[in-house]
Amino acid sequence: MQTASAGIESHPTQVPARVEQRHQRFQQKLVIGAGNKPEAHSKAMPAVTKPKYTPLELQIVDLKDRHPGVLLIVEVTSTADHIILRKCRKLA
Secondary structure: OOOHHHHOOOOOOOOOHHHHHHHHHHHHHHHHHOOOOOOOOOOOOOOOOOOOOOHHHHHHHHHHHHOOOOOOOOOOOOHHHHHHHHHHHHHO
16 A cells, blocks of 8 residues: 555755746845835836815815715706706796
């Protein structure tokens, strides 16, 4: 009776050169990705700017700041909707 380990070959103790090179590249990416970029590879990060809000968005942000925890429901319509409503009211 053979044991299960009898058919398994032992793993080579030496790592192939291509695997070692791939490991080195991975380590370099890992170190660079952690924020330790060398000066030669660093790129200037764009400045973080505040988003530009429309007047309606500014009103909504102000309402949310003044009333935290309150569900805010906003209906936004276009000028065309108002014109159609006026015409419908005249016809009615």
